[in-house]
Amino acid sequence: MIRALTLALTLFASPALASEITVFAAASTGPALRQVAEAWEEETGNAATIAPAGSSVLARQIAQGAPADVFVSANVDWMDWLEERRLIVPGSRRVLMQNCLVLIAHGPAEIAPVSLTADYDVARHLAEGDRLAMALVDAVPAGIYGKQALTSLGQWEALASRVAQADNVRAALALVALGEAPVGIVYATDAAAEPRVHVLGTFPDSSHDPILYPGAVTAEAAAPAAAEDFLDYLSSDAGHAILESHGFGVPE
Incomplete structure (x- = not known):
C-alpha cells in the first residue's frame, strides 16, 4: 500500500510533458518565426517546428490533412479559404504582422x-x-x-x-x-x-491590398492549447519585438 501510494505521489508530482507543434508559415516569415520559436521554447519548455513555404501551397496541404497546428499566411485570402472549409479553430484567427x-x-x-x-x-x-x-x-x-x-x-x-x-x-x-x-x-x-x-x-x-499576415490554430491541431499559446506569444510585446527586428510591422 505504501509503495503504491509513493508511486502515485511521484506520478502526481511529475511535470507535464512538453508539447510539440508544427507551424506552417508563409515563406517570408521563416527566419523571424524561427527566432520567435526559440524564445517561446525557452520560456515554455514546448517545441515548435517552423515549416515555411508559399501560403497557397501550405493552405492546400492543410486541406489535404497535413499535420499542422498553426497556419500563418501572407494574405487574408488563403486564411479565408481555410476558414470557409472549417479548417481553422473559430476565434483563434488574428492579424500578426504586416509588410511592404x-x-x-x-x-x-x-x-x-x-x-x-x-x-x-x-x-x-x-x-x-x-x-x-x-x-x-x-x-x-x-x-x-x-x-x-x-x-x-x-x-x-x-x-x-x-x-x-x-x-x-x-x-x-x-x-x-x-x-x-x-x-x-x-x-x-x-x-x-x-x-x-x-x-x-x-x-x-x-x-495593392494591405499586406497582412493572419495566423490561426488549425482545426486538426494535435496540440491546440500550445498552438494558441504560440500565437499569444507572437502577439505579445516579446513577440512583437522580434518581428520588428526583422522589419515587420505589428498591429497596434
Missing part, C-alpha cells in the same frame, strides 16, 4: 531608392532576354500583390510576358540575389535579409 512591397535589384545600391509611380518605367531595368522575378502571380500572396501594384501603375500589360515566376517569394529573392534576374518584386523584409540585393523603391500602399 519593394522592387529590388542585384548587387549593391548605386543610387538612393526612387519613388515608384506610374511614371517610373520598371522595364528600364530589363535588357533583351531579362526577366522580372516574382512569386506566382495568381497564387502566392507576394506575386498577387506585385501584379496588383504593376496593374495599378499601368505597367502589368507591358511586363507580363517578361516575368519569371517562382514558387514563393524567397525563391524570387534568390533569383535576384544570384544574378539570374536583374530585378524582382519581394517584401521589404526579404530585401533587408539579403545583402546581395538592394531596394530600388517601395510600391505605394495604395497600389
Whole structure:
C-alpha cells in the first residue's frame, strides 16, 4: 500500500510533458518565426517546428490533412479559404504582422531608392532576354500583390510576358540575389535579409491590398492549447519585438 501510494505521489508530482507543434508559415516569415520559436521554447519548455513555404501551397496541404497546428499566411485570402472549409479553430484567427512591397535589384545600391509611380518605367531595368522575378502571380500572396501594384501603375500589360515566376517569394529573392534576374518584386523584409540585393523603391500602399499576415490554430491541431499559446506569444510585446527586428510591422 505504501509503495503504491509513493508511486502515485511521484506520478502526481511529475511535470507535464512538453508539447510539440508544427507551424506552417508563409515563406517570408521563416527566419523571424524561427527566432520567435526559440524564445517561446525557452520560456515554455514546448517545441515548435517552423515549416515555411508559399501560403497557397501550405493552405492546400492543410486541406489535404497535413499535420499542422498553426497556419500563418501572407494574405487574408488563403486564411479565408481555410476558414470557409472549417479548417481553422473559430476565434483563434488574428492579424500578426504586416509588410511592404519593394522592387529590388542585384548587387549593391548605386543610387538612393526612387519613388515608384506610374511614371517610373520598371522595364528600364530589363535588357533583351531579362526577366522580372516574382512569386506566382495568381497564387502566392507576394506575386498577387506585385501584379496588383504593376496593374495599378499601368505597367502589368507591358511586363507580363517578361516575368519569371517562382514558387514563393524567397525563391524570387534568390533569383535576384544570384544574378539570374536583374530585378524582382519581394517584401521589404526579404530585401533587408539579403545583402546581395538592394531596394530600388517601395510600391505605394495604395497600389495593392494591405499586406497582412493572419495566423490561426488549425482545426486538426494535435496540440491546440500550445498552438494558441504560440500565437499569444507572437502577439505579445516579446513577440512583437522580434518581428520588428526583422522589419515587420505589428498591429497596434
